[in-house]
Amino acid sequence: MxxxxxxxxxxxxxxxxxxxxxxxxxxxxxxxxxxNPYHQFQPLLYQVATVQLGVSEVARSLRDIFRGQPNVRVVVxxxxxxxxxxxxxxxxxxxxxxxxxxxxxxxxxxNFFNTPGAEVTYPLYSVDDAVSLGGTLSNVLETADRADDGTEIHFVVIGAGPTGVETAGALAETVKYVLSDYFSPRLASRCHVHLVDMVPNVLNVFSDKSKEYAGRRLAAMGVQLHLGTPVAEIARDKVLLKDGTEIPASLVVWAGGxxxxxxxxxxxxxxxxxxxxxxxxxxxxxxxxxxxxxxxxxxxxxxxxxxxxxxxxxxxxxxxxxxxxxxxxxDGGHRAPFAYVDKGYMAMVGRGSAVAEVGPGPKRVLLNGPLAFLAWLGVHVVLLSGTLQKIRAVATWPSDYITHRRSFVVLSRPDSSHTP
CATH class of the missing domain: 3.50.50.60 (FAD/NAD(P)-binding domain)
Structure with missing residues (x-):
């Protein structure tokens, strides 16, 4: 019925x-x-994958959201x-x-755009994706640490929009600040982060000033940029670009659309x-x-x-x-066309660094560096759903970004069919 x-x-x-x-x-x-029984805060999923935040900071029960509205029923x-x-x-x-x-x-x-081999990559658009990626990242690092044979480890992020830039930056920071402490400097020195996109710049929808700053900052963090050339094929151990370039790959993240x-x-x-x-x-x-x-x-x-x-x-x-x-x-009234209030764009690039373009269209105020970073933190705290989620994020970020002390513990392991 x-x-x-x-x-x-x-x-x-x-x-x-x-x-x-x-x-x-x-x-x-x-x-x-x-x-799913939860509302997820998708802009911070990359922080779950890189163990900067836990699942409880980015996911909130839908039933909890509507607890005070009995006329709204949630069905999972x-x-x-x-x-x-x-x-x-x-x-x-x-x-x-x-x-x-x-x-x-x-x-x-x-959207893999029919890219051959894309099924071996890790997309980052759901909590499940973030947990799976985090598990695989941990697995790759634990395996390399046990082997300790000098083999190079390559993390490849495909797509240089905000998700790709933020993920590549977080991976680079994990390599630079966390692995040396949690594993060993030797393992950290063997890890490399690559960012790939068919367009010639990172953050393509941003202003030239923001693109240039983000690109410089990523390069300074050790991210190797491969821009302006499309991906031709993806394998479990490499990414092949259409100009013939082969990038070794221990793990591939898909942020391509x-x-x-x-x-x-x-x-x-x-x-x-x-x-x-x-x-x-x-x-x-x-x-x-x-x-x-x-x-x-x-x-x-x-x-x-x-x-x-x-x-x-x-x-x-x-x-x-x-x-x-x-x-x-x-009520017998008239519908109105959607009047979107443009608040601008922003993206985290790394520790104390971000780009922010605040305000509508040509009147945007362009920020980069620590000030943009603080703006990014403030906006994301406001957008998080639920008081507990806000408190947990605010409690976690200072320790992570000031001291880089982070527990590298994941709650699941990747399934063998998807492990590169």
Whole structure:
């Protein structure tokens, strides 16, 4: 038997949680469905993988988030079918749920762009990804330490956007500051970090000043940059570039792009760039009433038709905006086009170093170095979900970034089928 709700939200990320919270406060009966029982803070997953933060700092129970909103029900299940016309979703256990409105905010998955061998890499877009990568990183280092045979260890990060830059920087800092203490200087001297991208600069959407600073800082930390040449093929022991360059690889991290996940692909809605839905200005899906597509599942534009970024802050604002449009629909009002407040971009580069471009468009204030680093810390503390998560992060970061004292303990081991 179908269960009926006013609004069904698929996805417990920034957009889905923001929409459900806003609707819940207005007494709307909401069902939120996600395959995981937690909301994850994706921008900090690389810190989980490199053992700078624990899982509890970046993941918060969805039921805890909605503890004070009894009209919002959380169901942990994988969505296997979507009927956008009926606003109905079906889950893997055979149950179906129907609503007056449907919000698809099901997030994204790694886009490998048909790169041969990409299945041996480690993407970094979920808590499971971060834990798996952290386990493999530990395994590679423990194996090399036991062998102690002088073999060089190479960590390759593919994709020089914010995720790739932050991951490469964190790996370089782990090698420079942590391994010497936790393992031995000898092991640290054998480790190398590579950052690869087909574009000629790191942080391609940032200003030239930020690109240059980030590139210089990464190089100073020992990251070897391979820019301007696409990846041709990936093997378990190397990455081959299209110009014939071979980079040895003990572990390969994929930060090369995202695409909409299978929920969107199976919705029957027309897909655009990255497999995402090109939504209307009011965030509704084209050609169907009462369906909204948000966050990494959507290609959203501003009033001038400019593409909006795939950022957590944008998804959060979109979730709140879609909820207000649903309330307007329900109460006989008029939907409004999404008015995104551009707060800029930022990326961590290393200890005490970051780049931040704060504010809208051409009026951005450009920061780099310690001041940008402090801005990065402040923004991420604010965006973290839950008071405990904020407290734990604030308690962890000073020790990590000032003293570099870090326990290199992981909670799982990589499965043998995925170990390079």
């Amino acid at each position: 179908d269960e009926n709700y006013e609004v069904i939200v698929v996805g417990g990320g920034f957009a889905g949680v923001a929409a459900a919270r806003t609707l819940g406060r207005k007494g709307v009966r909401v069902l939120l469905i996600d395959k 299940a994988e969505v296997t079918g979507v009927d956008v016309g009926a606003k109905r979703v079906t889950t893997s256990d055979g149950k179906s749920y129907e609503g007056r409105f449907l919000i698809l905010a099901s997030g994204a998955e790694a 995202l695409k909409a996940g299978p929920v969107v692909a199976g919705s029957g809605l027309p897909q655009g760039r990255g497999g995402r839905i090109d939504v209307n200005p009011d965030l509704t899906a084209p050609g169907v009433e009462g369906v909204y597509v948000l966050g990494d599942a959507a290609n959203m534009t501003d009033a001038k038709g400019n593409q909006l970024p795939q950022l957590g802050s944008c998804a959060l604002q979109a979730g709140t905006w879609a909820a207000k449009n649903i309330l307007a629909d329900r």
